[in-house]
Amino acid sequence: MKRNLELKPRGTASSAARWGVAMLLCLTTTGIAAQSWQPPPQPSPGLMPNPNVGKPLYEAHCASCHGGGLNGTDSAPPLLHKIYEPSHHSDAAFQMAVAQGVRAHHWQFGDMPPVEGLTPDDVAHITAYIRMHQRRVGIR
Numbered sequence: 001m002k003r004n005l006e007l008k009p010r011g012t013a014s015s016a017a018r019w020g021v022a023m024l025l026c027l028t029t030t031g032i033a034a035q036s037w038q039p040p041p042q043p044s045p046g047l048m049p050n051p052n053v054g055k056p057l058y059e060a061h062c063a064s065c066h067g068g069g070l071n072g073t074d075s076a077p078p079l080l081h082k083i084y085e086p087s088h089h090s091d092a093a094f095q096m097a098v099a100q101g102v103r104a105h106h107w108q109f110g111d112m113p114p115v116e117g118l119t120p121d122d123v124a125h126i127t128a129y130i131r132m133h134q135r136r137v138g139i140r
Helices: 013-030 051-061 091-100 120-136
Strands: none
Touching: 051 120, 091 120
């Protein structure tokens, strides 16, 4: 028995075009296409983030909103909360938040503006400080 192994196209150009238009419409209506997404800043290669270096940076740039004990304030959420566990908010999310700001999405505090004056290395140290305290309260 001889089988016909001829490849046939699975769709047409018009179906691909319809799919592309549908995706563009979806992205446009959700606002994704309107945002200028940029990859998160990256710390220096080989950097070993140090919570001891992160502590004074956190105190100078973050504590006024997120609280000296990372427990939040009236203007920003607590970072010692399971929402900020590494599997939900990665270290890259902290980099993006500092560099680009964040739209309010978990809390009712309003949008977080970008934080001026911090390098990606500074943010890596701050994140190490936050992660150390999260582990101490069982957030892993």
